[in-house]
Every structure is written in structure tokens, then in C-alpha cells.
Amino acid sequence: xxxxxxxxxxxxxxxxxxxVLVITLCSTLIFAVALGYNYYSSRSILEKELESNARNLSxxxxxxVETELSVVSRVTEGVARALETGRYSEKxxxxxxxTTVEKNPEIFxxxxxxxxxAFSKTSRLYAPYYYRExxxxxxTRLDTSYLYVPYLLWDWYQSPRELGRLEWxxxxxxxxxxxxxxxxxxxxxxxxxxxxxHLKGIVATDITLDSLTKLVSSVxxxxxxxxxxxxxxxxxxxxxxxxxxxNESFFSIAEAxxxxxxxxxxxxxxxxxxxxxxxxxxxxxxxxxYYAPIRSTGWTLAVLFPEAELLENIxxxxxxxxxxxxxxxxxxTAAVVYIARSITKPLRxxxxxxxxxxxxxxxxxxxxxxxxxxxxxxxxxxxxxxESLKEYIKNLTETTAAKERIQSELxxxxxxxASLLPRQFPAFPERSEFDIFASMDPAKxxxxxxxxxxxxxxxxxxxxxxxxxxxxxxxxxYMMVAKTLLKSEAQRLGEPDQILAYxxxxxxxxxxxxxxxxxxxxxxxxxxGTVRFANAGHNPPLVMDSQGVRYLTLKSGFVLGPMADTVxxxxxxxxxxxxxxxxxxxxxxxxxxxxxxxxxxxxLLNALQDGPRQESDQMIHAIxxxxxxxxxxxxxxxxxxxxxxxxxxxVV
Amino acid sequence: xMKQITYRWREGxxxxxxxxxxxxxxxxxxxxxxxxxxxKKVSLALLWNPQAQFAGYYVALDKGIYxxxxxxxxxxxxxxxxxxVQTLNNGTADFAILWLTxxxxxxxxxxxLVNVAQLVQKSSMMLISRKSSGIKTVADMNGxxxxxxxGDLSIPPRALFARHGIKVLExxxxxxxxxxxxxxxxxxxxxxxxxxxxILNSGVDQEELNVVSLSEQGMNFPEDGIYTLEKIxxxxxxxxxxxAAASLEGWRYAFAHPDEAxxxxxxxxxxxxLPSNRIHQKWMLNRMRDLIMPANSPATPGxxxxxxxxxxxxxxxxxxxIRNYPDYATFTGRRRAGEK
Numbered sequence: 001x002x003x004x005x006x007x008x009x010x011x012x013x014x015x016x017x018x019x020v021l022v023i024t025l026c027s028t029l030i031f032a033v034a035l036g037y038n039y040y041s042s043r044s045i046l047e048k049e050l051e052s053n054a055r056n057l058s059x060x061x062x063x064x065v066e067t068e069l070s071v072v073s074r075v076t077e078g079v080a081r082a083l084e085t086g087r088y089s090e091k092x093x094x095x096x097x098x099t100t101v102e103k104n105p106e107i108f109x110x111x112x113x114x115x116x117x118a119f120s121k122t123s124r125l126y127a128p129y130y131y132r133e134x135x136x137x138x139x140t141r142l143d144t145s146y147l148y149v150p151y152l153l154w155d156w157y158q159s160p161r162e163l164g165r166l167e168w169x170x171x172x173x174x175x176x177x178x179x180x181x182x183x184x185x186x187x188x189x190x191x192x193x194x195x196x197x198h199l200k201g202i203v204a205t206d207i208t209l210d211s212l213t214k215l216v217s218s219v220x221x222x223x224x225x226x227x228x229x230x231x232x233x234x235x236x237x238x239x240x241x242x243x244x245x246x247n248e249s250f251f252s253i254a255e256a257x258x259x260x261x262x263x264x265x266x267x268x269x270x271x272x273x274x275x276x277x278x279x280x281x282x283x284x285x286x287x288x289x290y291y292a293p294i295r296s297t298g299w300t301l302a303v304l305f306p307e308a309e310l311l312e313n314i315x316x317x318x319x320x321x322x323x324x325x326x327x328x329x330x331x332x333t334a335a336v337v338y339i340a341r342s343i344t345k346p347l348r349x350x351x352x353x354x355x356x357x358x359x360x361x362x363x364x365x366x367x368x369x370x371x372x373x374x375x376x377x378x379x380x381x382x383x384x385x386x387e388s389l390k391e392y393i394k395n396l397t398e399t400t401a402a403k404e405r406i407q408s409e410l411x412x413x414x415x416x417x418a419s420l421l422p423r424q425f426p427a428f429p430e431r432s433e434f435d436i437f438a439s440m441d442p443a444k445x446x447x448x449x450x451x452x453x454x455x456x457x458x459x460x461x462x463x464x465x466x467x468x469x470x471x472x473x474x475x476x477x478y479m480m481v482a483k484t485l486l487k488s489e490a491q492r493l494g495e496p497d498q499i500l501a502y503x504x505x506x507x508x509x510x511x512x513x514x515x516x517x518x519x520x521x522x523x524x525x526x527x528x529g530t531v532r533f534a535n536a537g538h539n540p541p542l543v544m545d546s547q548g549v550r551y552l553t554l555k556s557g558f559v560l561g562p563m564a565d566t567v568x569x570x571x572x573x574x575x576x577x578x579x580x581x582x583x584x585x586x587x588x589x590x591x592x593x594x595x596x597x598x599x600x601x602x603x604l605l606n607a608l609q610d611g612p613r614q615e616s617d618q619m620i621h622a623i624x625x626x627x628x629x630x631x632x633x634x635x636x637x638x639x640x641x642x643x644x645x646x647x648x649x650x651v652v
Numbered sequence: 653x654m655k656q657i658t659y660r661w662r663e664g665x666x667x668x669x670x671x672x673x674x675x676x677x678x679x680x681x682x683x684x685x686x687x688x689x690x691x692k693k694v695s696l697a698l699l700w701n702p703q704a705q706f707a708g709y710y711v712a713l714d715k716g717i718y719x720x721x722x723x724x725x726x727x728x729x730x731x732x733x734x735x736x737v738q739t740l741n742n743g744t745a746d747f748a749i750l751w752l753t754x755x756x757x758x759x760x761x762x763x764x765l766v767n768v769a770q771l772v773q774k775s776s777m778m779l780i781s782r783k784s785s786g787i788k789t790v791a792d793m794n795g796x797x798x799x800x801x802x803g804d805l806s807i808p809p810r811a812l813f814a815r816h817g818i819k820v821l822e823x824x825x826x827x828x829x830x831x832x833x834x835x836x837x838x839x840x841x842x843x844x845x846x847x848x849x850x851i852l853n854s855g856v857d858q859e860e861l862n863v864v865s866l867s868e869q870g871m872n873f874p875e876d877g878i879y880t881l882e883k884i885x886x887x888x889x890x891x892x893x894x895x896a897a898a899s900l901e902g903w904r905y906a907f908a909h910p911d912e913a914x915x916x917x918x919x920x921x922x923x924x925x926l927p928s929n930r931i932h933q934k935w936m937l938n939r940m941r942d943l944i945m946p947a948n949s950p951a952t953p954g955x956x957x958x959x960x961x962x963x964x965x966x967x968x969x970x971x972x973x974i975r976n977y978p979d980y981a982t983f984t985g986r987r988r989a990g991e992k
Contacts, residue, residue: 158836159831246927247927266855267855
């Protein structure tokens with residue numbers, strides 16, 4: 001568990017934020033892709049459908065226009081053929097023309113214009129014309145009504161004349177000033193003189209563009225879409241731009257807008273092509289346009305679908321989907337936040353609890369998690385762990401307390417033990433024949449080393465050093481027994497071998513635990529300087545006399561305790577005044593440093609040679625310092641016990 | 653006033669026209685009042701309906717330039733059925749716009765016309781065919797159907813055909829080019845400033861056309877000029893001078909302010925109930941500038957050079973259209989040679 005200072009709330013790495021980010025981003029992305037694809041494909045489906053819709057619409061419009069025009073074409077053609085086949089008097093001709101106008105409501109006016117002198121040898125021009133005026137059929141003669149330009153020069157006359165076929169004229173304003181845009185369907189008719197076919201005149205039928213342009217203009221596509229009609233010259237015949245009608249051509253608009261692509265489009269249109277394109281309409285709206293020719297007149301009909309309006313539904317749908325999606329993502333985010341919170345809330349309170357527990361407070365109540373999921377399991381385990389830890393720490397505290405009590409008791413025992421040893425120096429200030437100094441530095445626990453010295457009688461001074469095997473309370477108790485026995489038996493028996501033998505026998509009884517001790521026991525006869533000593537497996541002492549320092553050669557003897565019948569032997573050594581006997585336990589020679597090097601007997605020998613020899617206490621302090629120096633901080637593993645006795649001789 | 657913003661454009665034009673008229677009257681009245689001279693009433697006969705071909709006169713009238721020069725001008729209706737020569741000769745008009753060829757013919761016929769100013773310095777007439785018809789040169793037109801305008805306008809092309817010794821099938825041409833566009837004729841007469849552009853804006857590209865400019869065929873006959881009668885000039889010599897000066901000033905203003913000029917023209921065309929196509933009028937105005945004030949030409953705007961005059965005169969004479977023609981000074985009303 002990450003430990004945070006002060007139990008801070010996790011920041012950007014918080015599980016909630018990570019979950020929300022990942023899930024929200026992913027779902028937004030998925031949704032956006034789906035929405036985009038939906039928009040794109042709906043759009044292309046719509047465009048496909050649009051093309052067929054546009055085609056159908058424009059073709060149906062074209063058909064309606066064509067129907068109206070073809071009636072006029074057929075009628076005009078019929079009159080021309082009638083004039084070619086039949087012979088009509090002037091009256092019959094007038095009836096024919098008048099009937100034609102009367103019976104065809106599409107027709108505004110109709111006339112027959114003759115070539116010069118073709119109708120009559122006497123008059124040059126002749127052109128009867130019937131037309132509608134205020135709901136009645138009126139009559140005029142074009143040869144007289146055209147004041148300045150004779151009918152021979154008009155497009156409606158010239159085109160069929162020169163081309164020899166039916167022609168629809170380019171729409172024009174009627175000269176009559178009625179401001180009516182007209183178009184004329186004119187058909188040449190011929191006669192024969194002497195087997196030579198020659199032009200007799202032109203049958204012309206006028207229509208006003210009114211009804212056609214109204215038909216086209218009435219088409220409403222979506223909101224602002226429209227249909228438009230262009231003449232063969234590209235002249236605008238029907239268009240929402242009213243000012244352009246009969247004033248502008250598609251090409252003049254292209255020129256005015258300096259738009260060559262518009263001109264190219266216009267060329268395709270007047271060339272009679274059919275097309276479906278996307279372009280900026282003349283009213284400046286991005287539109288889809290379908291254009292198709294009206295074959296009979298060469299005009300072009302175009303229907304325009306404003307793109308924005310076409311896509312309005314898709315856009316609205318996409319917008320709604322977007323809003324739904326956005327709301328969905330928000331909901332999802334909220335759900336994720338809720339779930340993540342419900343997961344992390346116990347985790348967080350657990351984390352906070354751990355933080356408190358980490359500082360040692362196990363009495364804290366853990367948050368209750370009722371869920372059965374992983375977090376619930378974790379919380380339960382956590383509860384168990386807390387209880388276990390609490391129990392463990394309780395036990396540990398109790399154990400530690402018990403240990404401390406024992407330790408203090410042992411310390412008391414050690415103190416008692418130490419107090420049993422003679423510790424007052426100089427021990428016998430009234431006796432100048434010798435001086436003695438001893439020290440014991442116990443290791444951590446109470447140990448088994450001890451020394452003792454006392455007078456057996458006025459001339460015999462007993463001193464000994466011992467080392468009980470093992471440590472702790474058993475060794476200490478054993479040492480007490482041994483020391484008491486040794487002192488009492490020494491005073492009773494007065495000879496080292498007997499003392500050791502007797503004590504050994506006593507100790508060996510009931511020695512179930514097979515404890516033992518090494519003892520060096522000596523008695524100095526002060527008057528002579530003779531030292532009687534016996535050894536029970538103890539380290540040989542050192543002798544410092546006039547010849548130097550040497551280890552005392554002696555029989556080693558067997559340790560006290562294990563065997564009841566062990567026999568010891570008393571040996572003798574004569575001390576001259578100034579000679580010193582140095583007793584020690586293996587705590588000195590086996591003192592180790594950090595690398596487990598022993599202090600060793602040679603080093604002890606050298607230390608004694610080099611050290612002060614006059615005063616026993618100084619000597620022992622010097623050795624103790626050497627040992628401490630050797631240990632160099634390594635813990636003391638055994639009691640360090642030393643006894644030094646210097647014979648001064650009897651005062652003469 | 654705010655509520656009237658919704659009035660229809662036509663009414664708007666009328667109002668603007670009315671305001672302009674008021675403005676013209678006001679500006680005209682000021683110098684007149686200052687000089688205490690009443691405005692001299694004059695009238696002008698044009699060759700055709702209102703269009704940018706006559707922008708200078710309409711602009712000068714609208715902007716009060718004639719009034720500034722002491723005249724109150726009335727522009728007479730032109731177009732089909734109106735002969736400017738007749739209008740001038742019968743005293744209805746004081747001035748008329750005529751082609752130089754027409755003027756020379758009419759002078760030869762006895763009408764004492766005087767050139768007051770020569771505006772269009774070169775011929776703008778063209779013979780246009782489709783490349784697909786295989787006609788490339790004038791010679792190729794031999795035996796083909798060629799649309800020719802009636803009257804004096806057929807003089808230059810006929811002279812050209814005569815010079816090339818070819819015979820064409822003449823088809824009378826009206827004021828549209830539809831017969832040509834439909835293929836009824838192989839060659840059409842066209843003015844650079846008018847029909848040529850109409851053809852282009854009927855969806856035929858320049859590249860599809862073969863254009864023979866008469867000016868490049870040695871038939872460079874100056875066209876529109878201002879004419880009056882000798883007797884009018886004699887009675888009031890300064891009037892002709894003032895009229896020419898005002899007209900030229902009107903042209904300069906029109907060329908300097910094409911948009912304004914086009915507005916004035918459009919208004920006139922709508923008043924005459926003519927289809928008005930602004931871009932077409934703009935083309936026409938630009939071409940008139942090229943014709944009246946040609947770039948890289950030493951010609952003084954408004955001046956008929958003696959050289960051009962003699963060239964046209966002798967060409968017509970050679971063609972048998974006139975027997976003789978007056979000397980340059982007489983024709984231009986400048987008695988003393990060298991006088992400007």
C-alpha cells in the first residue's frame with residue numbers, strides 16, 4: 001500500500017479518475033465514429049436518392065412543358081401541311097387560322113406569313129394573324145401592323161425559312177408593347193410550280209411564356225429550392241431572380257461573376273446535355289442541380305435542391321443523436337464514478353485506517369464493508385490481520401515484560417554474586433608480606449567465574465580462581481555451592497589437593513546435570529613464601545619472578561564435578577619477595593575481537609612482561625585494558641577474571 | 653420615409669430618376685440664373701434605342717453637362733422606324749448621330765450635313781462565322797449565306813466583298829443574331845461592341861468563332877459622329893461647338909464613372925421597356941472607350957481627321973456609292989484650313 005503523507009486523497013493517479021478518463025474517452029470515441037459514419041452514409045444514401053428524385057422531378061416537369069409545346073408544334077405543323085395539300089381561299093385561310101387559335105387554349109396567336117407575292121400577284125406581303133385579346137379572338141395583319149421592320153426580317157420568319165424546318169424562336173418581347181414574353185413556333189410550307197418546290201410562307205404560332213414560366217416557378221423544392229428555365233441562348237426565362245428573367249443569360253451572369261466554371265456549365269446546358277451537379281446556385285446557395293433539355297425548343301430545365309435544406313433532417317438527426325450520445329456519455333461517466341467510488345471508498349477508508357495503524361494504533365475500528373466482492377474479502381482479511389497483529393503485539397508486550405523482569409532479577413543475582421567476592425582492596429592493609437588484587441568483569445549475564453582468598457590461619461593464605469562451565473542461573477548457583485564448599489573445606493582441610501578432592505566428591509553427588517568447574521587453588525605460607533597449589537583443569541597461572549614471566553608448569557588435573565573419585569596433587573612453588581603469581585580465567589585468553597581473533601596466551605605473556613609489575617592492581621588494570629583494546633568494541637562473551645598476588649617477604 | 657423602403661425597384665428607379673431630374677434642373681438653373689441667359693433648347697436624334705453606344709449623351713444630359721454649356725437637350729427616340737437623317741432634315745432634331753458613310757451619302761444626295769464631332773474613330777463592324785463552317789477568310793464567304801443589315805450599314809461589307817470580287821448570298825439581317833446562332837446563315841454582321849458580345853453570351857466561345865474585323869480589312873470607316881445641318885451651324889456657330897464639347901465631356905465622365913454611366917443607361921433602357929443586361933452594356937461602354945479614345949492612337953477624341961475623311965470619301969466614290977464629296981473644311985464646317 002502506497003503510503004501517502006498525512007493520508008492525502010490520491011490525485012491524478014486515482015482509480016476513479018483513471019476509470020472515468022479511459023471509459024469516457026473510449027465511449028466518446030466509439031460514439032463519435034459511429035455518428036460520423038452514420039452521417040456520412042446517410043448523406044451518400046440521400047445523395048443517391050436525391051439524384052433519382054431530381055431526375056424524376058425534372059423529367060416530369062420537362063414532360064409537362066413538352067406536352068404543352070408539342071400540342072403547339074403539332075397544330076402548327078398541321079396547318080402548314082394543310083396549306084401545302086389543300087387550296088384555301090382567303091376566307092378559308094382566315095377560318096383555318098381562327099379555328100386553330102380558338103380550339104387550342106395554349107396558343108396565344110397564330111398567323112400565316114407569305115413570301116413576297118406568294119399569296120397574291122398584286123400585293124407583296126400578306127400575313128393574317130389571329131390572337132387572343134381580353135378573352136376574345138382578335139385579328140390583325142402582320143404586313144401592316146409591323147410598322148418599321150417587316151415580318152420578313154423577324155427571327156420567327158427567317159429561321160424556319162433559312163433552315164427549312166420547324167423552329168421555336170428565341171423568346172422575345174412582343175412588339176405590341178404588352179410586355180409579354182413570347183416564343184413562336186414556326187413551320188415553313190411549300191408549293192410547287194412547274195415541278196419546282198418553292199417556299200410559300202411560314203405558319204407561325206405564338207405562345208406566351210407566362211404559363212410555362214408560372215409552371216416552372218410554381219415548383220417549390222424544400223424551402224428555397226426552385227426550378228429554372230433557360231432558353232437555347234442561355235437566356236433566363238424562369239428563375240427566382242426576377243430581374244434576370246429575359247434580361248440576363250447564364251453566360252452574362254457568368255461574365256458578371258467572372259466565373260468560367262459557370263460558363264462551362266451553361267454551355268453544357270444549352271448543348272442539350274443532362275447532368276446532376278453540386279454547385280453554388282445563382283442565388284448563392286450551395287445546391288444540387290439536375291438539368292435536362294426540353295428537346296423541342298432546345299431549352300434547359302433545371303431543378304435545384306439546396307444542400308443545407310436537404311441535409312437538414314440528417315443534420316437534425318445527427319444533432320439529436322449527438323445530444324443523446326452526449327447525455328449517454330455523461331450518464332456512463334456518472335455510473336463509472338459511482339461504481340469506482342463504491343469500490344474505492346472502502347479501499348480509501350481501509351487505506352486511511354492502515355495509515356493510522358501504521359503509526360501503531362491497533363484499536364482503531366475498521367470500516368465495515370458489507371459487499372461480497374473482492375473488496376469485501378480484502379476488508380475481512382484486513383480485519384483478521386488487524387486482530388492477529390493486535391494479539392501478536394499484546395503477546396510480544398507481555399513476553400517483553402516477563403523478559404525484562406527476569407533480566408532485572410538476574411541482575412540482582414549478578415549483583416549478589418559479585419558481592420560474594422572479596423572486593424575491598426587493599427584486602428589486608430595490615431599485612432605487608434604480600435598484596436593481592438582481583439577483579440571479575442562478568443559478561444552480560446551472571447556468570448560462573450569466581451575467585452576467593454582468605455586466611456586459613458595466620459601464616460597460610462589461601463587464594464583460588466575458578467570457572468564454572470556454562471552460564472546463567474545454573475552456573476551461578478553451582479558457583480555459589482562451589483565457592484562455599486571451597487572456602488569451608490579450605491579452612492577445614494588446609495591442603496589444596498584435599499580441598500579439591502573433597503569438594504569434587506561433594507559436587508559429584510547428585511550432579512545430574514553434569515555441571516563442572518575448573519579451579520586453581522593455592523595456599524601461600526607467608527613465612528616461607530612457599531606456595532602449595534593444586535589444579536582442577538584450570539588455565540595455568542603465570543609466574544613473574546626474577547627470571548621473567550612464564551606460565552607455571554603444573555599438572556592440569558581434572559575438572560571438579562563430574563567424577564567423584566578424582567585425585568588431585570599438591571605441587572609447590574617458592575616465591576621470592578617481589579615474585580608475582582598471576583591467575584586468570586579463559587575469559588582473558590579467549591577474548592575475541594570483531595574478526596574472532598583470540599587474545600591468546602602469548603599475548604597475555606607479552607602484556608605481563610611489558611606491563612607494570614610493582615602493584616598488583618595496576619597490573620590487572622593494564623591487562624584489562626589490553627583485553628579491551630584487543631576486543632576493539634566486540635561484545636564481551638565471557639567473564640574476565642584475574643587475580644594477582646605479589647609476595648613481599650616477611651618483614652625483618 | 654422609413655416605411656417606403658419597401659417600394660418596388662421600378663418605383664425606386666422612377667423616384668431616383670425624378671430626383672435626378674430635379675437635380676439636373678437645379679444644377680442647370682444655377683449657372684443659367686447666374687449668367688442670366690435662358691437655356692437654348694436643342695434636340696438630338698440617335699441611331700438606335702438607348703444603349704451604352706450613346707452613354708456619353710445620356711450621361712451628359714443626366715449630369716447637367718449640356719445645361720452647364722447653356723443647352724436644354726432633348727434626346728429623341730431612336731430605333732426601328734426612326735431615321736436620324738430624316739429627323740434632322742425635317743427640322744425635328746438639331747443634331748444627329750450618323751455614320752460617316754451615311755453622312756457622305758446623304759450629303760451627296762443633297763442634305764447639307766456637317767460633321768461637328770467624330771466620336772467612333774474606327775470601324776467596329778465584324779463579319780463573324782463559326783469555325784465549324786470552314787470559313788476563314790473573306791474569300792471563303794463566296795457563295796455562302798451572309799447576314800447583312802439593311803440600309804447604310806451594309807455599305808462597308810458590300811464594299812469589302814466587291815474588293816475581293818466575291819458574291820455572297822445576302823440574307824437580310826434583323827437586330828438579333830439568332831438566325832446565325834441557329835445556323836440559318838453562315839456569316840453574320842456584328843458590331844464589336846454589341847452583337848459580338850451577344851454571340852459570346854449565348855454560349856459560343858471566342859475560340860469557336862472566326863472573326864473578320866472590317867477595320868483590319870482596309871475598310872476602317874469611322875462610324876458614330878455628331879452631325880448638324882449647315883444652316884443650323886451658320887445661324888448659331890457656337891451652339892455646335894458647345895454641343896460637341898458637352899457631348900465629349902459626357903463621354904469622358906462616362907468612361908471615368910462607368911458604374912454611374914451604366915446606371916443611367918439601364919434606367920433609360922428600362923424606361924424604354926428594353927431588355928437590359930448590365931454586363932452587356934458594360935462591354936459596350938468599354939468598347940466605346942476603345943473606339944472613341946483608342947489607346948496608342950494620335951487621334952484627338954472627337955476630331956475627324958482629314959486623312960480618314962478622304963479615305964472614306966474616295967472609297968465610296970470608287971465603289972460608285974457617291975459621285976463626289978465636299979472638301980474636308982466644308983464637311984467639318986471649318987472654313988479656314990488648319991483651324992481646329
